[in-house]
Amino acid sequence: MITLYHSKDTRSLRCLWLLEELELAHELELVAYPARLKQPQFLDVNANGTVPFLVDGAVQMRESCAILLYLASRYGDGRCQVEADSPLYGAMLDWTFYGETSLAVPLATALRYSMFLPREQRVPAVAQDYREQMLQRLPVLEQALEHSPYLCGETLTVADISVGYGLLLGELFGLAEHYPPRLAAYLERLKARPALVRARAVGA
CATH class of the missing domain: 1.20.1050.10 (Glutathione S-transferase Yfyf (Class Pi); Chain A, domain 2)
Incomplete structure (x- = not known):
């Protein structure tokens, strides 16, 4: 199961949006922002204290654009992406x-x-x-x-x-x-x- 750690209006919205576009089953963990001040226990999950933080089995990712490309290429089945042989x-x-x-x-x-x-x-x-x-x-x-x-x-x-x-x-x-x-x-x-x-x- 994919787990996304998310805070309102942050870059993690990109990842949640794509999960919804692809209709991928996921668990959403809401994180107070900024976590270092409001939810320091989140540092035990992601030492950077930043969102998004995505966990997919053994995969852990912190960068929103990398997460977009990962989800689309692994689970998109052609949706929300352009194939590598396309001019686009x-x-x-x-x-x-x-x-x-x-x-x-x-x-x-x-x-x-x-x-x-x-x-x-x-x-x-x-x-x-x-x-x-x-x-x-x-x-x-x-x-x-x-x-x-x-x-x-x-x-x-x-x-x-x-x-x-x-x-x-x-x-x-x-x-x-x-x-x-x-x-x-x-x-x-x-x-x-x-x-x-x-x-x-x-x-x-």
Whole structure:
């Protein structure tokens, strides 16, 4: 049985969303965030104290994008992925990691400098700079969606789940008003997917 350790609105939402898309049986363990402060016993499970943390038999994984690729390739049976011999395979990999490095990382850093550090160490200007960095990464996504509803064609893949989480995180920051039109419509399509609706409800 797959076990996912999850906290609301964190990167583990990506993994829970994919589990729902693939309709994979799993156990969900909710973790208070940040665990080091609110649930230190979680450090006995994952010494890093981070979510997601996925356990699948002897397999233990901590990185959300790696978990997406693992679940899709091992259990997807062609769903939510592009096959390695497809011309779109490289794009799927690229966008999957783009969602992390170009969207989620700047926003997580902004969160750190605006909320999570001790008050005397917070730097609002640095937080704002990282929010703007994230917004600067959006035009290429807008362009990529010009001819198809998803980043790799007509069907959702792990790339959309990764990028979609970054856009959801930006929405929580109040940045959605700056999303260009196609990207805003894309996010609404993602939010309407039953699997994401279920994941957000269960994870809450």
